[in-house]
Amino acid sequence: MSIAAASMLVMALAVASVPAEAVAGARDAQASEGSGGAEARCAVLAASGGDNFESLKGATTFITSATITTSGTGSQAVTQCTVNGYVTPSDTFIVQLPVSGWNQMLEANGSHGLGGAYYLNECAPFLGKGYATVANSLGHVEPGLNGGFAYDNPQADIDFAYRATHVTTVAAKAIVHAFYGTVPRESYFSGCSEGGRQGLVEAARYPTDFNGIIAGPAFPEWSTVIGYDGVYTDVVNRDVNGHVILTTDKLPILHEAALRACGATDGTITDPEKCHFDPAVAQCPPADPNGAGCLSAAQVGVARLFYGPVRNSRGQAITSYGSNEPGSELKWTSRINNAGGPSLEGGIGLQFDRYLGFSRDPGPTFQENSFNFDTDPARLAALASQYNASPNLAAFRKAGGKLIMWSGWADEAMPPAATVQFYKAIEADAGGAAAAQSFVRLFMVPGEYHCVGGSGPQLASDSFADLLNAWVTDGQSPQTVVAVQSKVDGQVAATRKIHPYPVRPEQQETQG
Structure with missing residues (x-):
């Protein structure tokens, strides 16, 4: 059996519980397609409400609306049937179904931060290629970085951790089946940050949900990286009076020192893994220990901690990797709050610790300095398997799944x-x-930062869409992906060929 045929069989089984009346209604509408055919098929979904999707195994689904909408402008405009709904108890989703030019594929898009919103701008490149798309809110509709949705709510923890992505994918496949009268030929997942973690968790927990997964800068060890990595860099950057030691105005000085020490070309460190940078080279001379163009001894000490692993009160490393790599310094603004409160990264970690990470939620009184680096990592480990990705992907591999992981070396x-x-x-x-x-x-x-931005040519999740499809359908394994740096007018300024790790990336090429 071919990969494509096996894929269709797996997905057909996944939507086998879709009631016949839902598919029949869509097919009747398609039979009289005409100018209003798509509208009629969309209306069938709107009229069905939840009646035709309540029997989905483990994913009782209700449709709250289905309307014809248009996204994009000009030649990039796409008209689709936009379906809003939820899987009980509260896993809301949005499915976009192109009314013409469907490529017979489904793309599920990942979330960011603590979820609570859809990221349709990241679906747009796939929608423009003819994919049907689905995005979910990870079990709640509270956008931003407030974890209170999960306070003393174990079901919310589970939905966020893994269930929401799976059940909304089941729902999306059923809706695609009802609208087009056939299951997707291939289904793909694409996400970055929290979305990358979703993809890695899907590969391990639900190995037949997707034929291929693109996992951008991910948090495979969510309970560690989110639970205390950002909190740690906040805590070690405060003196005994709570004042910030390494302030953001010093970051360009530190960055330039790192570039020089690591032999950067075109403002980018090609291989930070091979560079052992000591920020002491940027330390002020004894005659001017607090100079404006250098770092104080205390600031050098903090920088060393930022590059290094998380440590407990005895100085013992409790992570086996450093928090940051040389070249990322300009984006440490997300790890430093000059006013002394939680930084962006520390704030996300604090929300996780308050409401999701521990077996018993400590709640809003828990502060960053409440975290005990001697005992709390072990307490977070109790729920780690719920949030963390597993490297055991044997079932995904056996099902024919393909996984593309990517990250920037300057990810902050x-x-x-x-x-x-x-x-x-x-x-x-x-x-x-x-x-x-x-x-x-x-x-x-x-040189690439977290998901987007950086020095030199960069990638995005949709950079891999065609490569992943060719790997899944034709067995063409990806050997190279081209990172691109664009000018203000959209013209290509430079490119760089990136090869699968551990092969070094090629030198940046400037375009004419």
């Missing part, structure tokens, strides 16, 4: 070394590099 939020370490764990579990590369590839991008 997700430690790049943690991504590399997780990939190596996949290799070890699979039986070695050759076995792992039959179904997973990792691409590390010099």
Whole structure:
């Protein structure tokens, strides 16, 4: 049986519980397509409400609206049937179904932060290629970085951790089946940050949900990286009076020192993994210990801690990777709050610790300095398997699934070394590099920040869409992806060829 045929069989079984009347209604509408055919098919979904999807196994689904909408403008405009609904108890979703030019594929899009909103701008490139798309809110509709939705609510923890992505995918496949009269030929997942974690968790927990997964800078060890990595860099950057030691105005000085020490070209460190940078080279001379163009001894000490692993009160490392790599310094603004309160990264960690991470939620009185780096990591470990990704992807591999992981070496939020370490764990579990590369590839991008931005050519989740599809359908494993740097007018300024880790990226090429 071919990969495509096996894929259709798996997905047909996944939507086998869709009642015949839902599919029949869509097919009747398609039979009289005409100019109003798509509207009629969309109306069938709107009229069905939840009646035709309540029997989905483990994913009782209700449709709250289905309307014809248009996204984009000009030649990029796409008209679709936009379906809003939820899977009980509260896993809301939005499905976009192109009314013409459907490529017979489904793309599920990941979330960010603590969820609570859809990221349709990231669905747009896939929708423009003809994909049906689905996005979910991870079990709640409270956008922003407030974890209070899960306070003393274990079901909310589970929905956020893994259930919401799975059940809304089941619902989306059923809706695609009802609208087009056929299941998707292939289903893909694409996400970055929290979305990357969703993809990795899906591969391990629900190995037949997707034929292929794109997992951008992810948090495979969510309970560690979110639970205390950001909190740690906040805490160690305060003096005994609570004042911030390393302030954001010093970051350009530190960054330039890192570029010089690591032999950067075009303002980008190509291989920070090979550079052992000591920020002491930027320390002020004894004659001017607090100079404006250098770092004080205390600031150098904090910088060293930012580059290093999380440590407990005895100075023992409790993570096996550093929080940041040389070249990421300009984006430490997300790890430093000059006013002394939680930074962006620390604030996300604090919300997780208050409402999701521990078996018993400590609630809003828990502060960053409440975290005990000697005892609380073990307490977070009690629920770690609920949130963390597993490197055991044997079932995903057996099902024919393909996984593309990617990260920027200058990622300020997700430690790049943690991504590399997780990939190596996949290799070890699979039986070695050759076995792992039959179904997973990792691409590390010099100079790229968390998900977007950086120095030099960069990637985005949709950079891999065609490569992943070719790998799944034709067995063409991705050997190279091209990172692109654009000018203000959209013209290409420079490119860089990125090869699967551990092969070094090529030098940046400036375009004419």
